Amino acid sequence: MEALTSILFHGLAYAMILYVISVGLSVTMGLxxxxxxAHGVFAMLGGYVSVTLMNRYGVPFALALLTSFIAVALVSxxxxxxxxxRLYGASELEQVLFTIGLIFMAGALVRxxxxxxxxxxxxxxxxxxxxxFGFRSFPMYRSFLIxxxxxxxxxxxxxxxxxxxxxxxxxxxxNRRMAESIGIDTRLLFSLAFALGSGLAxxxxxxxxxxxxxxxxxxxxxxxxxxxxxAIGGLGSLRGPFVAALLLGFGDTACKYLIPExxxxxxxxxxxxxxxxxxxxxxxxx
Amino acid sequence: xxxxTSAAVAAGMVACVATSSFAQTVKLGIVNxxxxxxxxxxxxxxxGIRLYMKQHEKDLPPxxxxxxxxxxxxxxxxxxxxxxxxxxxxxxxxxxxxxxxxTPNALAIAPLATEAKVPFIVMxxxxxxxTTKSPYIARxxxxxxxxxxxxxxxxxxxxxxxxxxAVSDYGPGIDAxxxxxxxFTDNGGQIVGSVHMPLQNPDYVPFMQRAKDAGPDAVFxxxxxxxxxxxxxxxxxxxxxxxxxxxxxxxGDITSDEELHNMGDVALGVVxxxxxxxxxxxxxxxxxxxxxxxxxxxAEEPAFEVVGAYDGMAAIFHVIIAQKGKIDPDKTMELLKGxxxxxxxxxxxxxxxETRDIVQNxxxxxIEKVDGKIANVEFETMPMVxxxxxxxxxxx
Numbered sequence: 189m190e191a192l193t194s195i196l197f198h199g200l201a202y203a204m205i206l207y208v209i210s211v212g213l214s215v216t217m218g219l220x221x222x223x224x225x226a227h228g229v230f231a232m233l234g235g236y237v238s239v240t241l242m243n244r245y246g247v248p249f250a251l252a253l254l255t256s257f258i259a260v261a262l263v264s265x266x267x268x269x270x271x272x273x274r275l276y277g278a279s280e281l282e283q284v285l286f287t288i289g290l291i292f293m294a295g296a297l298v299r300x301x302x303x304x305x306x307x308x309x310x311x312x313x314x315x316x317x318x319x320x321f322g323f324r325s326f327p328m329y330r331s332f333l334i335x336x337x338x339x340x341x342x343x344x345x346x347x348x349x350x351x352x353x354x355x356x357x358x359x360x361x362x363n364r365r366m367a368e369s370i371g372i373d374t375r376l377l378f379s380l381a382f383a384l385g386s387g388l389a390x391x392x393x394x395x396x397x398x399x400x401x402x403x404x405x406x407x408x409x410x411x412x413x414x415x416x417x418x419a420i421g422g423l424g425s426l427r428g429p430f431v432a433a434l435l436l437g438f439g440d441t442a443c444k445y446l447i448p449e450x451x452x453x454x455x456x457x458x459x460x461x462x463x464x465x466x467x468x469x470x471x472x473x474x
Numbered sequence: 475x476x477x478x479t480s481a482a483v484a485a486g487m488v489a490c491v492a493t494s495s496f497a498q499t500v501k502l503g504i505v506n507x508x509x510x511x512x513x514x515x516x517x518x519x520x521x522g523i524r525l526y527m528k529q530h531e532k533d534l535p536p537x538x539x540x541x542x543x544x545x546x547x548x549x550x551x552x553x554x555x556x557x558x559x560x561x562x563x564x565x566x567x568x569x570x571x572x573x574x575x576x577t578p579n580a581l582a583i584a585p586l587a588t589e590a591k592v593p594f595i596v597m598x599x600x601x602x603x604x605t606t607k608s609p610y611i612a613r614x615x616x617x618x619x620x621x622x623x624x625x626x627x628x629x630x631x632x633x634x635x636x637x638x639x640a641v642s643d644y645g646p647g648i649d650a651x652x653x654x655x656x657x658f659t660d661n662g663g664q665i666v667g668s669v670h671m672p673l674q675n676p677d678y679v680p681f682m683q684r685a686k687d688a689g690p691d692a693v694f695x696x697x698x699x700x701x702x703x704x705x706x707x708x709x710x711x712x713x714x715x716x717x718x719x720x721x722x723x724x725x726g727d728i729t730s731d732e733e734l735h736n737m738g739d740v741a742l743g744v745v746x747x748x749x750x751x752x753x754x755x756x757x758x759x760x761x762x763x764x765x766x767x768x769x770x771x772x773a774e775e776p777a778f779e780v781v782g783a784y785d786g787m788a789a790i791f792h793v794i795i796a797q798k799g800k801i802d803p804d805k806t807m808e809l810l811k812g813x814x815x816x817x818x819x820x821x822x823x824x825x826x827x828e829t830r831d832i833v834q835n836x837x838x839x840x841i842e843k844v845d846g847k848i849a850n851v852e853f854e855t856m857p858m859v860x861x862x863x864x865x866x867x868x869x870x
Contacts, residue, residue, distance in 0.1 A: 190687045198679055304511050306701055308736060318714040327712040330679070399677045403511055444680040448669045 193324065195442045201330040203437025204337025205399055209392030210417035211344065211429050212385020218424020219361050220276060220378055223283045226290040227389060228407035228414055234260045234390020235402035236298055239307045249312045256394045257387040264386030268379055291407045299404040306401040333395060340391070341430065348426055357381055361424045416459055422469030431470055498799050499539045502790060503562030505555055505583060506573040508546040511674070514700050515575045515779055518732065519597055520544075522776075522783030525769055530791055538799030540790075543568060547579050550644065550673070555579035559586045568592065569801040570793075572786055575779070577601040577645035584608040591803040593793075593810070597786040598779055601645040602653075602863035605831045610803060612810040612830040614789055614823075615782035616749050618649035619863040620836055621725040622696070624856055625747040626657020628838060629692060629723060636666045637723075638690040640681055642697045643670035650696035650725055653863065658694075666690050671697070678709040685720075686713055692721040699730030699777065704737050711740030721745070726850065729841055732777040734848050741848055744841045749834050750778040750820040751850035762819035776819070785818050789825065822858065829869070831861045 213227040237256040241247040247255070271290075275283050315332050318325040348354035359367040360374045368374050393402070400410050416436060421428030436455060443454045462470070504523065507516030523542070534540060543566050545558035555574065562568045563586060571587060572595040574580040580599040584607035587594035596604055596613040605611050629637065637658055641647035647670065655665055667688045671681050685693045693715065697706050707729075710722055722728070726748025729741060752763055752775045762784070766776040792813055793806045811827040821835040838854035863869065 191684075194680075194683045194687055198683060202677075304509060304513055306511060308701065308704065316712060318712075318717065325714055327679070327714070329712060399679075405511070441680050445684050448671070448681065448684075 190324075191445065195438065195445050197326055197334075198330065198445075199438035199441035200434075201333045201337075201437075202399060202441055203433040204333055204341075205392050205396035206413060206417055206436055207392075207430050207433035208337060208340055208395065209389045210414045210433065211426060212382075212388050213414055214418045214421060214423060214425065214429045215357075215361075215385050216378075216382055217418060219357070219364075219381055222272065222276065223280050224272070224287050225284060225411060225415075226287040226294070226407065227385075228411050229291055229294040230260050230264055230386040231389040231393030231396075231400075231410075231414075232294065232298065232402060232406040233263065233393070234387075235393035235397045235400075235406070236302060236307065237390070238394035239309060239397055239402055240302070243308065243310055249315070253391060253394050256390045260390035261383040261387035265379060265383045268382045272382070291411075294407060295404045302404075304404060306403040307397065309397045309402075311398070329398065336395060340388070344388075345426060353377075353380070416455075418469075420459060420462055420469055422471040425471050428469055428471030498537050499541055500570070500794050500799055500801055501566060501568040502540060502542050503559070503566060503568030503571045504542060504544045504573040505547050505558045505562070505571065505579065506544065507549055507575045508544065510549040512549045512575065512698075512700075515598075515698070516546075518777050518779035519573065519575060519783040521766070521770060522597075522780040523787055525766060525780075526784050526787035526791075528769070529765065530787075533791065533795065535795060535798050538794065540794065547574070547576075550576040550578050552578040552582035556582040556586065559583040563590045563592055569803075570595065570790055570806070572790065573597055573783075574599050577604060580604050580611075581607060581645075584611060587611060593801075593803055593806045595786045595789060597783040599646075601649050602861055603869065605829055606864075606869050609830075610807060612789065612807070612825055613832050614786040614825075616778070616832060616834070617861040617863065618646045618696070618725060619653040619861055620749065620832075620834070620859050621747040622650045622653035622694075623657040623862040624836055624859065625694075625723060625725070625838075626654045626659075626663065627661045628747065628854075629658055629694075630661040630663045634663065634691045634721065634723070636664050636690045637692050637694050638666055638685040638688050639668040639694045640671060640685055641668075641695065642673050642702070644673050646698075647671075647673075647696050649863070651694075654694050656866070657862075673698070678706050679713065682706075682709045682713050682715065686715050686718060690720060692723050695722060695724045695728055697728060699727040699779070700733055703728050703730050704733050707737045707741050707744075711738075716740065716743075726750070726778060726839065729839075729850055730777045730779075731775040731850060734775065734841075734850070735773075737848070739848070741841045742843070746839050746841075746850065747836055748778065748839060748850070749836055750781045751837060751839050751852055752776050753844060753849035753851055754820070754837070755852070756819070756821060758817055758821075759819040778820075781819050785815065785820075785823060788815055788817070789813055821855075824858070826860060829861065829864050831864065833858050833860050835859065 209231045216224055234256040237259050238252040241252040315329045317328050319328045319331045356372050360377055417429050417432045421432035439455050506519050547555040570593050575598045577599040580596050587610040588608040594611045598615045600616050600618045602617045602619045605613050639651050641651045669681050722744045724746055726746045729746050731752040793809045796809050810825050814824045816822050824833045826833050836856040836859045837852040839850040839852050841848055842851045
């Protein structure tokens with residue numbers, strides 16, 4: 189029982205981070221069919237921005253998060269307009285090569301600016317320590333992560349399901365040519381979705397700096413996990429990656445908790461099994 | 475064309491012979507971690523080397539010069555370390571090798587030292603069996619068994635009956651676990667669970683949560699010092715193990731001096747066994763800390779890695795001075811065996827004549843506040859501890 193609650197709790201916190209970072213990747217891949225392997229770069233940059241603001245300039249936690257979201261969203265728009273836009277419609281190989289190159293460049297840049305070491309994360313005192321839930325206590329910060337994750341997800345789902353922007357986005361994902369022919373500017377839409385996805389990744393990177401260490405190898409090391417979320421969840425949906433992130437979060441935590449000798453092996457095995465069963469992911473469209 | 479090539483080769487050979495016959499310049503090859511996520515530890519070693527050079531270069535016999543050639547092994551990468559060792563031996567013709575933060579790297583260099591007959595001074599890597607891998611290895615740092623084995627006995631004597639072990643999954647971690655487990659269970663303690671944690675950037679939460687749920691009296695932990703030690707300490711605090719009445723104990727790596735200021739009050743009360751603390755009250759140490767702060771800044775604290783390298787340089791200087799700069803490998807090893815120093819910041823040290831491993835005091839330390847800063851305060855001394863692993867297993 190003790191073990192089960194521990195796994196569920198920490199798995200949930202981990203899943204939230206994975207989802208917030210990866211959801212943008214799912215949308216951009218689903219919307220434009222663009223293979224953006226450099227998605228983790230935005231999460232990494234977000235982490236660097238917020239950690240630096242907090243450690244070096246004493247900026248409050250919430251403000252640092254907001255700044256990292258906005259800064260990275262802006263950077264991503266610039267990159268999208270100047271670089272990504274040239275490769276829309278190019279072959280997948282070209283897109284993969286380009287985004288891998290971007291990962292290397294970003295890694296080298298942050299190594300130059302911040303050095304090779306993982307960034308120390310100093311959380312606000314209000315978020316450290318324990319939170320007593322009555323039957324047992326949990327770490328405050330992870331509880332906050334779970335709550336923050338649910339708020340973000342609620343906002344995102346309302347935004348996509350209930351607003352005009354969301355309706356256009358869904359239309360463009362379903363049938364881009366039809367959406368264009370009824371007057372939706374899909375280029376603009378994509379820029380906005382790209383910026384939103386990158387901003388969310390930055391937020392995830394900042395919130396999760398404690399779990400996924402911020403260092404120059406970030407975008408390569410954790411890429412596998414982000415891709416797994418998208419692959420298992422299926423492209424272009426919000427629900428799919430969420431279920432996938434939960435599976436991955438619970439699976440990985442349970443594995444570390446119960447059979448640490450296996451490391452992450454079990455998770456990869458589970459993914460292979462899942463994809464053999466459903467090659468387009470749990471909620472993907474064939 | 476061929477003529478030119480052979481002429482060039484011949485000229486090169488003449489040049490080589492010329493440098494090696496001019497024995498007054500001793501070439502020391504350092505294999506150390508200068509880049510990558512572990513560069514901070516490598517920097518500690520290098521600071522020890524530089525500080526010793528600065529203080530003692532004048533002690534070399536007249537006409538003898540020490541040239542240090544540094545090579546980067548980029549972290550726990552035995553393939554790179556081996557290549558660097560080979561380069562230093564075959565291309566730079568070093569007469570002495572030294573360095574290596576990590577055990578796998580030291581093990582990769584060991585066969586080279588044997589084959590090329592180049593004495594190799596291990597300045598940090600702490601897995602017990604390293605010195606058995608080549609007759610040309612001597613160690614000036616420590617072994618994991620020296621600290622973790624006596625800690626097991628101490629824990630039982632101090633009311634810890636059930637312990638959970640959590641160690642990083644590589645040589646020294648496995649060594650620390652084995653040493654503590656032997657010392658602990660031989661004295662009647664019970665291990666209620668153990669886990670090996672991944673070495674690179676892990677999230678310690680699931681492992682510490684598991685340890686907490688097992689309900690031990692203490693968690694025995696080992697992670698490589700530096701940022702990992704801080705991350706472990708924070709996780710220990712965040713998960714409330716302290717409030718649950720669980721103690722944290724381990725070798726001194728988990729409270730490495732240079733990281734203490736990042737750990738905060740959660741570290742208070744943590745008990746470790748180790749051979750060096752920057753807070754040690756010995757004249758040699760106080761002078762050393764003062765010189766270190768003068769060199770690298772008043773906020774900097776020397777960690778055990780600095781001392782391992784610093785004393786390594788002292789041993790190297792000893793053999794250079796005794797041979798007046800003409801380094802003979804076998805004579806060098808004879809000189810190292812039984813070498814003693816009272817000038818080390820950690821107290822008296824000796825190279826065991828039988829095993830070529832370090833013999834030194836082990837101190838029991840508790841994290842306390844000294845002048846408003848947290849420090850490893852020594853409260854008990856175990857004098858001149860030989861590596862227990864070699865004693866128990868009759869290894870040389």
